[in-house]
Amino acid sequence: MNFRAAKSDAMLALKLEIKKQLKAFNDDTIHDEDTLATLQHRCMKVAKHMMGKLGTDTNVEAPLFLKWGCQTFVDNSCYINRDVSIYDIAPVITGDKVLIAPSVKSCTDTPASLAFPVAVVQKSKTSLDNTLLTRRSGSLNI
Numbered sequence: 001m002n003f004r005a006a007k008s009d010a011m012l013a014l015k016l017e018i019k020k021q022l023k024a025f026n027d028d029t030i031h032d033e034d035t036l037a038t039l040q041h042r043c044m045k046v047a048k049h050m051m052g053k054l055g056t057d058t059n060v061e062a063p064l065f066l067k068w069g070c071q072t073f074v075d076n077s078c079y080i081n082r083d084v085s086i087y088d089i090a091p092v093i094t095g096d097k098v099l100i101a102p103s104v105k106s107c108t109d110t111p112a113s114l115a116f117p118v119a120v121v122q123k124s125k126t127s128l129d130n131t132l133l134t135r136r137s138g139s140l141n142i
Helices: 009-026 036-050
Strands: 064-066 072-074 084-087 092-094 105-107 118-120 131-133
Touching: 009 036, 009 064, 105 118
Parallel strands: 064 084, 072 092, 084 105, 092 118, 105 131
Antiparallel strands: none
């Protein structure tokens, strides 16, 4: 039997839904009545539905890419800058007060049976153009 969970109807429906939500999140349309606060509120409302957890006082900038979204957990008072990509085959956990710079990539994108979580610990910063990868022997804590 050749069972591929990623090709199941439920997973394909989830993938389509996350693509729709990412399109809405990354939409840079600004209407005449919009303010910075309303734009941020609109984006964060979409982000909250895309991710497994999105803490309070957290801001996520567009553009953003998520593989599945449901495996991404962001705690309180975090800032995720533009052009961040999260390949969340395994959990990607971001602690309180974490700052993520532009163009950071968090990759757990291996066969699911080999994927280990990435955890970015509290009050840490990831630098420009960093790539966070899992190790084969266990989770990666930064």
